[in-house]
Structures are given as structure tokens and as C-alpha cells.
Amino acid sequence: MKFDPRNRLCIEGHEFIKTKENPGGLVPKGTYDSLKSRNKIEVLERGGNGRSVLIVYASLPEAYKELVIAKYGDPRAYVCKQPLLHLIRKDPRAEKFFLDYRYGENKCLPVGHVEKYVTAAAWLDMLVQVCKEKYFIRKQLGISKETFWKTVLELIVTHDILLPHSYKRLNEKIRQYQELSYASLIDWRFGNQNSAKIKDELSESMLLELIAHPNQHDDTVIARAYNQWAVQHAYAAITAATVGNHRRNNYYQLQLFREGSAAWYNQFGKQTKRNRPSAPLLLVGSDDNDVDLYFRDEHAGNEQQLVTRYYHRFKAVVISDAFNDYPLGYFYADNISTDLVKMAYLDAMHHIHQLTGSWYLPHQLQTDRWNLKALESFYQQIDAGYFPAAARAPRSKYIERTFGKRWHQHLRRFDNYAGNNITSRSRLNPDHLAKQKKLFPEKEEAFPILQTFIEGLRHERNPATGRSRQEEWIAAFNASDSSGQRCISDEQLLLIFGVSHTHTNTITNGGIRMTIKGQTHEYEIPDALYLRNVGKKVQLIYDPFDLSRILVTDGQQLRFVAHTQQKLPAARADYQEGDEARLWQHLHNKKELVKMITDKKRNRESLLEQNRTNAAALLQARVMIKEIKQQAEDNILEFIPSVTSDFDPLDLM
Template identity: 70%
Template structure:
């Protein structure tokens, strides 16, 4: 406060307006702005260059004058004491001391306490100066020492200085300050051990070991155990509250032993901040998740009675692109398995194909270590530099973030929502769940519900752009050459993600016939491979999500893709458009095969004639050495009997 040039009492802006820089102010800045705009107060605009505005006291409404009276007392008397404040100079060395101060290894003082202690040190410096120079008190302030101390105590209260409010205690603090320096102002909460009951390293070590026990004993139990030890050595006893303070203040070094490595890592392990991938398919992760949806599972027991499990939940493996948490694929079952993981990746490949029209591999995989021994070859076939995430380290996997708030917001759309997992704070009404369980969908409806759930995540709109997650993924994919860099053929896709049929098969004149889970499938052989490989044993690799084609191989020189066999109708009445043309094409192919054999026979005859060699004459000769006989027999066995000139292969149909 101060008087203006017209000798009017004014309150300074920082004393009246409460802001983050002036928390001691009386009213919020919004209130001040309102009073000023409505001309309820007179303001002298002196702001700028560090100067505060001045508000004429007498123009303030009565309710705001009352606030000043409650804090400062009579403002005219208060301002008369202001010369005392001119002798208080901020102690920069004290501020640096409190900023640099550390306790409990690396803890520092809160900013508010740094300011409070610095202000208190500045006041104590002034008091020491005045006590040592009593003439200055009389000359500069016109006060006796008794009046001086009275004014000081009043100002300590009004200014909210972190110093005692009585003369005796203030002089005691002044004496301690002279002896100990700045440290005398720090209280026990921040490492000052003057009032603590656990003083030496031995006592602290005993207490810490009791708190860090993996059984996580209650604070009262630990206090009892510690006090038994302390009494035997004449140490002060402690209460459960003291144990709690030590447990909370030192959790960073005790939690590791109380709750284990994973809990400590998740709370105190230093994070390595990373940017999301710059484009789709640069980093793809997979993880299993208990889908929080309940289904009815109805089964008959040995006696034929129907038994119902109302709270069945599926286990799913989710494949997610870290670019924008886009769910590329998924597969679910009653339990997790190696096959379930591979099927989820196959589903992701099909979804990528649906979106882009081609098969694209991700650049990098990120998974946990579940069944790693069995899955490692599969992961490495997709990502040659694959390395699993650290054990018990969910924070290191982007996909873990997918199973958060937005995930459950979409699950809540379904009436069979099961709530968050058991460790979550969110719980559903148990009475509601008991009443609604008979309305839970049957587990056979899971495929429809889970498809709707995943599609909801894919089509979720970004409120800022108005684009769905799928649209964002597609736009980024089309704009990125890196996303398209790992395009593979259909044969490569089947080799990487297909399933090997459990038995070998044979190429017959009817094509390839195989049975998968009791259902027969037939495939036709490409014309150019048929004659050479009919009758050969082969291995089939199929796509469980698309049986329209298979990969066929003998694991040596034969490898091709066979398409589903398209049968022709036997009755002309059943013909569809194109069937007639296809029939004639097949008949012509049969003729072409016979013609191919005949052409090869003519080629061999021409070669023999050119070299004046009679293969049949060798067989008719009386004397025939062993090697010549064997060669001739071999030729005879592999030379087909010529069909009659009027032979037509259509006669065999």
C-alpha cells in the first residue's frame, strides 16, 4: 500500500489481485477486471516495467474494504508501518541455498517453501541488522526498540511470514539462525532430523527391512516389531503413522522388494520416449486379451442335462498397427494357442489385402514372450530382425495402449459388457449382471458381435479431422512408399501364413482332393503341369480363411498354386453363361495333350533317322551284349504304343 500524488491511500495490484504470480492477492483477476470495466473502482494505470497498478482504497465497495481490513487491519495504520519493509532486501544467497538443498538423496524443496524460507531469511537478516544498530531504528523509523518489536510481530502476521508470532519464540529462532545459518529455517519434513525418532543408520536400516518385506505387513504390525527392537536398545518408539510416512516417502527403493520387479518397473522404471511410426506397417504389434464380453455356454452333461455357464469370455489375439492403433486383424477362441496367434496374423494379411488390393508385410513386429520357443521361427519369417519385448514390461508395447479407455468405450455398447478387468477401479452393478445374465448372447454369436466391435474401432471418427481411423490409415498408406515396400506374392503369403495339410496328397487325373476338418475340397492342375506330374506325391499348404486356392509343392522342383475345381453341369438344362464354351475348351485341351505326345514321338523318330539308328532292330538282333540289351529294353518300356490313326480321345469320355 502507498499514497498517490494526491495523498490518497492506494492498494497495490499484487496485494489485491490474486494470480499465479501473486497468490496472496484478495480477489481473482476476473473479479478485478469486472470491477474495473463497470467503473466500480478507480485504477491508476502504473503497470509495466515491473510496476503494479494502484487501486484507490476509498473507491472500493464495502465488501472489498472488509477483505482488506481482515487481512491488514486498519490500512492507514498499516501503511504507516511501510517504511520498515524498505529495510528488507531479498537474500539471493539464501534463495540459492534453498534451491540447491537436497535431502533423502535426491529430493528438493517445494518451490513454495523455497520462497517462504527465502522471505524468512530476508526478514531475519533485517532483524539482526536492526538489533545491532538500535540508533537506526530510532532515526529511520522513529520507534523505540519495544515499539519496533511490536510492529515487527504485527507485520509478520499480516505479511504471512514463515516466522514465530511471539517475541520469545522469534528471538529463539533468530539465535538459531545466527548459529546454524539458512538450515535453521528448514523443518523436519525436509530432512531436518532434530525431531525425528529414527535417527541413526542402524535404526533406519531395521525399519526399512521391516517395511520392504514381501509379505507387505500392515504399518501397525511393522511399528510393533520395530518398537520391540527399539526398546531393547533404548531407542524411541514410533507409531504406525511414522511407518506410513517412511513407506510412502521411500517407496522408490522399497516397492521393488514389497511388490516385485514388474510393479517397480511400471511405476519407477525410467521411460524411453518414442515417436509413433511415421507410416502404416512400419511397426505392428500383437497381444492376447480377455474380451470383456459375457456369453452363455450351454452344454449337455453325461446325464443329458443342459448345463449353462453364463459368464463365458473369449480369449482373442489382436494385431494392431502402432501408426494409429488400427486393428489390422484378430482371432478368438476359448483359450490362447500358437495356432490362434498365427490365425490372427493371417486375418490381418487378408484385411490388408482387402484395403490395398495386394499382400503387404509389416516392417517390424512387436510381441510379448508367450510361447516364444514355438512362435520364434514364425515371427522371424515375417521380420528377420524380430526381437521380443522385455518380460513383464507392458509399457514397452504400443498395443497395450489400445486396450484402454477407447477400447472399453466400444465394448460398453454391448449388453453383455463384463466391465474392466479385475484390477480396475471400474465395476459393474452386480445386481444388474445377475438379472441380465439370461439375456447374454450364446457363444456361437460371438463372431458377429466381435466383428461389430472391431469394426467400431476401425470406423471411429477423429473429432478434429472427421476421418475414421481406417480412413487415416488408408490415406497414410497411399502416401508412403515405405508402407508399400514389402509387397509379396500370393505364393509368398501362403508359404508364410498358410497351414500345412497334415497328410501328403497325390496328383491324380481328377486333380487334387483333400479333406480338411471332415470337409472335402477339390483343386485342378494347370494344363502345362498336368502330364508331367500326374501321380506325384505332393504337400499342400492351404489358407484357412480362403479355400479357393492352395499352394502345391513336392519340396523340390515342383511348386505352383492350384485353384478350386470348377465342375461342369452334366445336363444341358443346367448350363450357365460360358459353360458351353468351357466344355469345348476342355475337350480341346484333351486333344492337345494327345497331340503333344504324338509330336514328341515324331521328334524322337527324326533324331534316330538323322543318326541312322534303328532302336527296334537292336531288339531283334541275335547277339546282344548286356548293356545294349538293357538300353533297348528301357527304350521299349518307355515308348508308348501308337494309337490307331483314327483314334479320338473324346471316345474315352
């Protein structure tokens, strides 16, 4: 406050107007502007260029005068205190000390407390100076010593200075400040242990170990246990509030033992920031999830009575592309299994084929460690450099974001939505669920519902681009040289993702017959492999989503893809376009097989004839043929020495 040139008492703008930068004012700026525009107050200065807005105190409505008095006391008495306030000078050294101050494990003071400590230090500097100079009060202020201290205490209260409000305690603080300087202003919360009850390493260790117990005891229980120990070791007793302060201040090192490594990792584990993949199929993840949709499960119970479970939920494995969280594939069942995981990946491969026209493997997989012993070899067939995500670290997997907010926004469209989970904050109204349960769809109706849900995620539009998630994925795939680098054939697809038939089959002159769930499927053998392999036992590997082709192998040197046998109509009346041509081609192929066999026989006979050999004669003769006998004798004589008079045949024995 100050007086204007006409000696009228005025309140300054920063004392009256409350803004974000000046929260200590009396009224919001909107209220001030309203009073000014309606000429309810007299304003002398507009502010700017270092000048402050001045509002004539006498022009204020009575209600606002009361606010001024409540905040600053009697304005005229307040103005009389201004000379004393002018003695307060901010000390840059104090500000530097409090900004540089560190305690505990490199903790610093909050900015608000730095400001309060700097202001308190400025006041104490002034009071120390006053105490040193005996006649300072009378010479500089022209008031008595008693009036000075009374005014000081009033101003400390009015200006909310972080100093004692009584003369005795204020003088104690001044003496302490003279001894310890700025450090004397820091209280126990920020490392000053002068008045703390937990002040040494032993007492702190005992308290923190009690708090860190995995049973997660309440603060009152911990305080009681600590006090029992404190009495025996001459330490001061503490309250539950003290336990709470130490628990909160040290939770970064206590949560690991109270709640486990997973909880600590999610809250305190330092994040490694990463950019999303630059193109589709560079990083694909999979994870299981409880699909939060309820279905009715009716089954026979005891005595063949029909029993209904109203809150059945399916388990699903979802394959998601980290490029834009696009769900490539999924598969669901009552329980998670290795087969469920493999079927989800096969579904993803079929969807990739549907979008691109070919089979493409992802460059990199990211999964959790569920049943890793059984699935690791499968993952490595897809990604040779596969390495599972860290245990109990969901944040490291992009797919976890797939099951977040947007996932549940789409689930909420269904009347059988189950809420985020059974115990979440967004748990649905149990009374509503009880009324709706008889309207839940049956378990057998799940497929179209879940398919609709996944398609909703795929076709969700990005507000920024106006394109659906699927459109963005396809456009990025077509624009990338990397996405399509791992194209594979039907044979590779069946080797990696196919399902082995439960037993071996035999290749017959009718082809290969495979029976699945009581239905027989017949497959054609390629002509180049037919004759050599008729009668051979083979293992069949099939694609459950597409039985039009299978992989046939004997586990050694035979492996080929067989396609569904195209049967011809027996009656000419049933012929369709191309059937007659296929019939003649089939008959021609049969003749070609016979011709191939006879040609091979003629080639063999011709070769033997050139070498003057007759296979049939060898089989029919009962004695050795003369020419062969003579040739054998000639061959053996080459190794026998010439006959002499002293030749003894026994020497050869």
C-alpha cells in the same frame, strides 16, 4: 496500507484484490470490479506505471472492513507498523543459497519453500542487526524495546513468516541463524537431520528394508517392527506417519521390491519417446485381449441337463498397424493358442488384400513373448529381423494403446458390455448386470457382434481431418513408396500363413481331393505337371479363409499352386456361356498329352536309328549278335600284347 494526500487511510490494491498472481488478497477481482462499478467503494488510483490502486478504507462496506481487520488487524495499528516493515530487505544471496540447495539424491527445495525461507532470512537479518545495535530501536523507530518485540511477533503471525511465534523461541532461532546462517532455516523434510529420528545410514537402512518387504506391510506394522529394533540399539521410536513419509519419499527405489519390476517399470521406467511410423505396414503389432462383452454359454452338464454360463468372454488376438492404430485383423476363441495367433495374422493379410488388391507383408513386427518358442519361427517368416518386446513392458508396444479409451468407447455401445475389467474402477453396476444377463446374446452369435465392433473402430472418424481411420490408412498406403515394397504371391502367402492338411494326399488322374470337416474339395493339376506326378504322395497347405486354391508340395522339388477344379455340365441343356469352349479345350488338352508322348517315342527311335541301334532286337536275341560280338573282340585285342612264340596266357591271369 498508506495515507493519501488528504490523510485518509487507504488499503492498497495488492492487499485487497485476489488474483492468480496475488493469491494473498482479500476478495476476487470480479468482486472488486463489481464494488467499483456500483460506486460502493472509493478508488483513488487506477494503478499502472508502478503505481498501486488505493481504496479508501472508510468507503468500504462493513462486511469488507471486517475482512480487513481479520486479515491485518486494526488498520491504524497496522499502519504504525509500516516503518518496521520497511526495514525488511530481501537478500539475493539467501535466494541463491536456497535455489542452489540440494539434498538426498539431487533433490531441490520447492519454490514455495524457497520464498518462505528467503523471507524468513530477511526478517532474521533485520533482527540480528537490531540485536547488534543497542540504540537502533529507539533511534530508527522511536519505540520501546518491549513494543518492538511485541510488534515483531504480531507481524510474524499476520504475515505468516516461517519463524517462531514466541519471544523465547524466536531468540533461540536468531542465535542459531548467527551460527549456521541460511542452513538453519531448512527443516528435516529437506535434509536437515538435526531433529530427525532417522538420521544415520544404519537406522535409515533398517527402515527402508522393512518398507521394501514384498509382503507390503502396513505402516503401523513397520513402525512396530522398527521400534522393537530401535529399543535394542538405542534409537528413538517412530510413528506410522514417519514410516509413511519415508515410504513416499523413497518409493522410486522401494517399489521394485514391494510390487515387482513390471509395476516399477510402468511408473518409474524412463520413457523413450518415439515418432509413429511414417506410413502403413512399417510397424505392425499383435496382442491378445479379453473382449469385454458377455455372452451366454449353454452346454450340457451332469445328467445331460442344460447349464448356462452368463458371463462368458472370448479371448481375441488383434493385429494393429502402429501408423494410426488401425485394426488390420483379428481372431477370437475361448482360449489363446498358437493357431489363434496365426489365424489373426492371416485375417490381417486378407484385409490388406481387400484394401489394396495384393498381398503385402509388414516391414516390422512387434509382439510380446507369449509362447515365443512355438511362434518365433512364424514371426521370423514375416519379419526376418523380428525381435520380441521386453518382458512385462506393455508401454513399449504401440498396440497397448489400441485397447485404451476409444476401444472401450466402442464396446460400450453393446448391451452386453462387461466394463473395463472385472475389478476396474469403471466396473458396471452388478445389479444391472444380474437383470440383463438373460438378455445377453448367445455364444454362437458372437461373430457379427465382434465384426461390427471392429468395423466401428476401422470407420471411426478423426475430428481433425474428417476422414475415417480406414480412409487415412488407404490414402497413406497409396502415397507411400515403402508400404508396398513387400508384396508377395499366393504361393508365399500359403507357405507362411497356410495350414497343413492333417494327412498326405495322392495326385490321381482325377486331380487332388481334400476333405476338411467332412466337405470334399477338388483341385486341378496344371498340364505341365500332370503326367509326371500322377500317383505321387503330396502335402497340401490351404488357406482356411479361401479354399479356392491350395499349395501342393512333396517337400522336395515339387511345389505348385492348384486351383479349384472347374467341372463341366454333363447335359448340353445345362451349358452356360463358355462351357462348350472349355469342353473342347479340355478334349484338345487330352489329345495333346497323347501327342506329346508319341512325339517323344518317335524322337527316341530316330536317335537310335541314327546310331544303328535296335532296342527291340536286344530284348529278343538269345545269343550275342555277330556284329556286336566282333566289335567286343576288337576292343579287347587292343589291350592284349601281340602273340609270340613264348607267349603264355597264364601271365595275364
